[in-house]
Amino acid sequence: MPTLSTSAACPCGGASYASCCGPYIAGDALPPTAETLMRSRYTAFTLRDEAYLLATWHASTRPTDALFAEEEKVHWLGLEVKSALRLRQRKAVSADQAEEIHRDSVEFVARYKVNGRAHRLHEVSRFVREAGDGGALRWFYLDGSFPE
Numbered sequence: 001m002p003t004l005s006t007s008a009a010c011p012c013g014g015a016s017y018a019s020c021c022g023p024y025i026a027g028d029a030l031p032p033t034a035e036t037l038m039r040s041r042y043t044a045f046t047l048r049d050e051a052y053l054l055a056t057w058h059a060s061t062r063p064t065d066a067l068f069a070e071e072e073k074v075h076w077l078g079l080e081v082k083s084a085l086r087l088r089q090r091k092a093v094s095a096d097q098a099e100e101i102h103r104d105s106v107e108f109v110a111r112y113k114v115n116g117r118a119h120r121l122h123e124v125s126r127f128v129r130e131a132g133d134g135g136a137l138r139w140f141y142l143d144g145s146f147p148e
Contacts, residue, residue, distance in 0.1 A: 004047065011046040012039035012079050025052050030138045034104035034127035035081060037139040042110055046076040058128060058140040075113045082107040102129040104139075107147070122147055 004010075004017045014020025021043040023029040024036070031037035037056060044052040050067045057063070083106070103126070110121045123144040132138040 010039075011043045011076060014039070017043075025049060030132075030136065031056075034125075034129075034139050035106050037127060037141065038106045038108060038125055039079065039081070041141060042076075042079045042108075045110075056139075056141055058142045061141075061143050073115065077111040077113060077118075079111075080109045082109060102137075103127070104129075 004022075008017050009015070010017045010020035010022070012021055016022075021040040024031050024040040025044055025047070031040055041053060041056055044056075048068050053067055054062060105124055105126050107124045108122075110123075112119055112121070123146055125144040126142040127139050128142050129137055129139050132140070
């Protein structure tokens with residue numbers, strides 16, 4: 001599994017790994033928003049950190065097979081966040097909207113190369129916030145769709 005120095009730029013586009021995704025991947029902090037979780041999961045993909053990816057994947061949709069093949073050589077090139085639903089909906093939350101604060105979606109494009117050939121993954125990811133290990137509320141990746 002590749003590693004990053006704490007002063008290295010964060011793969012998700014943040015200033016430094018230590019001040020961006022590093023604390024989440026190390027387990028020292030919980031991502032406070034769905035977008036932050038999505039960025040840390042992108043970084044975990046670049047690092048091939050299967051443990052973090054599985055821990056942040058909702059149990060109802062978490063895969064049971066290995067996420068990475070040993071022979072798979074992916075070079076991640078960058079992440080562009082297109083939109084984060086919760087950021088667009090800055091409005092007061094009434095009692096009947098309370099459930100909505102525990103759901104969010106983030107649209108992004110991740111660029112990568114496999115065997116020198118460029119690809120892009122355009123996804124709208126869905127996230128839920130619920131109690132995790134220890135009872136604290138935390139965000140989990142639920143699933144994603146692929147816009148045309």
